[in-house]
Amino acid sequence: MTIDILIQLLSGVSRGMILFVVASGLTLIFGVLRIPNFCHGSLYMLSAFATYSITTVFGGSNLGFLASLIVAPLVVMAFGAAIEFFLLRRISNREHLYQLIVTFAITLIVADGIKLIWGGSYRSVSYPPMLEGSLSVLGRPFPQYYVLVIAAGIVIAALLALIIERTRFGRVLSAAVIDPEMVGALGVNVPRLYTTVFALGAWLAGFGGALAAPIGSISLGIDNSIIIESFAVVIIGGSGSIVGAFAAALIIGIVQALGIMVAPRLAIGFIFIALCAVLLLRPQGLLGRRV
Amino acid sequence: MQITAKSLAGFAIVVFILVVSPYLTDESNLFVLMDVLIAILFATSYNLVLGGAGLLSFGHAAYFGLGAYTVALLQAHLGLPMLVGIALSPIVAGVFALLVALLTVRLSGMYFAMLTLAFAQLIYTVIAEWYSFTGGDNGIPITVPDYFFVTAHYFYLTLGIVVGGVLLLWLIGNSPFGAALHAIRENPQRASFVGLNVKLYQVAAFTISGALSGVAGALSGSLHQMAFPSMLYWTESAQPVLMALAGGIHAFFGPAVGAAIFTVLNFFVASYAGYPLLVFGVVVLVLVMALPEGVVGTFRRWLIRRRDAGSRAAPASRDARP
Numbered sequence: 001m002t003i004d005i006l007i008q009l010l011s012g013v014s015r016g017m018i019l020f021v022v023a024s025g026l027t028l029i030f031g032v033l034r035i036p037n038f039c040h041g042s043l044y045m046l047s048a049f050a051t052y053s054i055t056t057v058f059g060g061s062n063l064g065f066l067a068s069l070i071v072a073p074l075v076v077m078a079f080g081a082a083i084e085f086f087l088l089r090r091i092s093n094r095e096h097l098y099q100l101i102v103t104f105a106i107t108l109i110v111a112d113g114i115k116l117i118w119g120g121s122y123r124s125v126s127y128p129p130m131l132e133g134s135l136s137v138l139g140r141p142f143p144q145y146y147v148l149v150i151a152a153g154i155v156i157a158a159l160l161a162l163i164i165e166r167t168r169f170g171r172v173l174s175a176a177v178i179d180p181e182m183v184g185a186l187g188v189n190v191p192r193l194y195t196t197v198f199a200l201g202a203w204l205a206g207f208g209g210a211l212a213a214p215i216g217s218i219s220l221g222i223d224n225s226i227i228i229e230s231f232a233v234v235i236i237g238g239s240g241s242i243v244g245a246f247a248a249a250l251i252i253g254i255v256q257a258l259g260i261m262v263a264p265r266l267a268i269g270f271i272f273i274a275l276c277a278v279l280l281l282r283p284q285g286l287l288g289r290r291v
Numbered sequence: 292m293q294i295t296a297k298s299l300a301g302f303a304i305v306v307f308i309l310v311v312s313p314y315l316t317d318e319s320n321l322f323v324l325m326d327v328l329i330a331i332l333f334a335t336s337y338n339l340v341l342g343g344a345g346l347l348s349f350g351h352a353a354y355f356g357l358g359a360y361t362v363a364l365l366q367a368h369l370g371l372p373m374l375v376g377i378a379l380s381p382i383v384a385g386v387f388a389l390l391v392a393l394l395t396v397r398l399s400g401m402y403f404a405m406l407t408l409a410f411a412q413l414i415y416t417v418i419a420e421w422y423s424f425t426g427g428d429n430g431i432p433i434t435v436p437d438y439f440f441v442t443a444h445y446f447y448l449t450l451g452i453v454v455g456g457v458l459l460l461w462l463i464g465n466s467p468f469g470a471a472l473h474a475i476r477e478n479p480q481r482a483s484f485v486g487l488n489v490k491l492y493q494v495a496a497f498t499i500s501g502a503l504s505g506v507a508g509a510l511s512g513s514l515h516q517m518a519f520p521s522m523l524y525w526t527e528s529a530q531p532v533l534m535a536l537a538g539g540i541h542a543f544f545g546p547a548v549g550a551a552i553f554t555v556l557n558f559f560v561a562s563y564a565g566y567p568l569l570v571f572g573v574v575v576l577v578l579v580m581a582l583p584e585g586v587v588g589t590f591r592r593w594l595i596r597r598r599d600a601g602s603r604a605a606p607a608s609r610d611a612r613p
Binding site: 030034035036087090091094096097098100101102104105106107108109111112113115116224228231232234235239266268269272275276279280283 | 347394397398400401402404405406408409410412413416417420524525526529532533536566567568569571572573575576579580583
């Protein structure tokens with residue numbers, strides 16, 4: 001029984017890592033641009049479908065998997081940058097509400113656009129051949145691919161922390177989370193910063209989508225489930241906080257994985273219980289500033 | 292938002308046309324018209340929060356859906372008739388809205404939007420997963436009494452409740468309460484300095500709005516003879532936001548106009564376009580990018596500009612402007 005819980009815990013961690021990768025992009029966009037990017041889930045879904053196409057072209061080889069992990073997020077990043085540059089930037093002087101609506105309109109367009117290109121049926125991507133097997137954790141099988149996911153999540157977290165702590169871009173980004181107007185007054189090209197952050201956020205959504213593609217099936221609607229969980233991560237972790245997002249995504253992944261053992265149907269409800277608890281105790285999120 | 296003779300007259304004319312419409316048109320059009328009326332109540336009550344209190348709620352589908360489930364659950368478990376359910380729907384939806392408002396009004400802006408969304412999803416999840424009580428994904432059928440099975444009868448019930456609800460919202464908007472909300476929307480800090488309990492007003496507006504959204508949902512569920520979980524799904528919460536924005540949130544009848552446009556558009560797009568979301572998304576995108584003040588707001592500005600152009604010859608008349 002304890003071993004079952006441990007295995008469940010580990011798969012919760014890997015689920016949490018995918019959620020972290022996606023939600024870290026969302027929290028950066030929310031922290032800097034101050035808009036809940038509704039189309040973040042669509043970018044994730046788009047990347048998962050692109051991964052399907054790329055791996056299919058390569059016949060499910062290791063090379064195809066690596067190619068998809070590189071190409072799909074880049075495609076999505078370009079798409080995200082275009083959304084910011086051609087749409088959001090044009091209405092940046094209006095209330096944020098309008099930008100939110102634009103991102104919502106894009107979720108509708110992408111959902112039907114994917115249906116148009118890939119059709120409405122379920123797709124699946126198999127594990128890359130090199131990661132097909134299972135590890136033995138205390139005598140129980142644990143998929144190798146999940147280990148890769150956990151490792152990738154940690155690497156992304158470390159890279160983001162490095163960018164934020166050690167680069168000029170990271171410092172500007174952190175400053176913009178606190179006060180975007182002041183950053184502009186100090187001579188930073190704010191529109192360019194917004195496009196860069198949005199593109200980075202989109203890349204993270206895309207990377208999460210490519211990483212998640214071999215787990216479970218790819219279908220229309222995966223955008224809706226990931227976006228709600230990602231919003232929960234942003235609220236629990238605190239807007240703009242990478243460390244907060246990491247902690248929150250881990251909590252949600254684990255709570256959900258263990259919740260499935262207790263009450264499978266209500267597993268998603270546990271997220272909201274965590275959400276309410278955080279709200280009551282720390283409305284600004286675990287590591288957020290007061291709002 | 293002031294009541295002018297002109298807008299009252301316009302309102303009376305629209306209501307009159309609606310009253311005689313069962314004699315002018317066929318049943319299928321009446322069904323679309325009822326959907327329009329319900330959307331008008333939903334969008335107008337939603338706008339008490341957005342245009343009225345200046346809070347962006349992204350979870351109103353929950354209260355709409357709770358209204359429908361009030362009718363369905365009371366019928367399925369207690370055998371209460373449809374009308375009792377409709378009468379109780381604002382209480383049930385209002386209580387839930389009150390609870391959510393109490394937890395969320397301490398945050399503002401987009402944080403508030405995400406929180407209302409999260410709580411709406413919580414309510415959705417409970418309803419979608421609690422099979423033994425709510426029927427889960429399958430939803431619960433609503434039985435309509437024989438009298439209201441006649442389309443015209445149900446039409447008049449809907450019309451009466453919607454007109455009543457909209458009038459109530461109009462009165463609220465023009466009451467001291469509405470004026471206080473307006474002050475809070477314009478400048479919450481200043482409003483609190485003059486002694487208004489900002490949070491209390493916001494909670495009250497959210498609760499009233501949720502309660503009347505519940506009535507709209509109860510009417511919708513009874514019209515379609517079904518309460519189903521997707522009524523509460525988060526994407527549905529975008530509907531009143533889009534309607535209010537498309538019509539204009541700073542004009543009382545803006546959301547109503549937006550509701551009419553979107554419901555009719557939805558109807559045509561869903562019936563004739565192969566990819567309805569794509570068409571709908573592009574329309575929303577164009578509306579937002581091109582008409583920032585909504586249809587009513589833009590039209591009003593156009594009227595003012597035309598009047599100004601006309602009065603330039605006689606500047607004295609400008610002082611007479613209300």
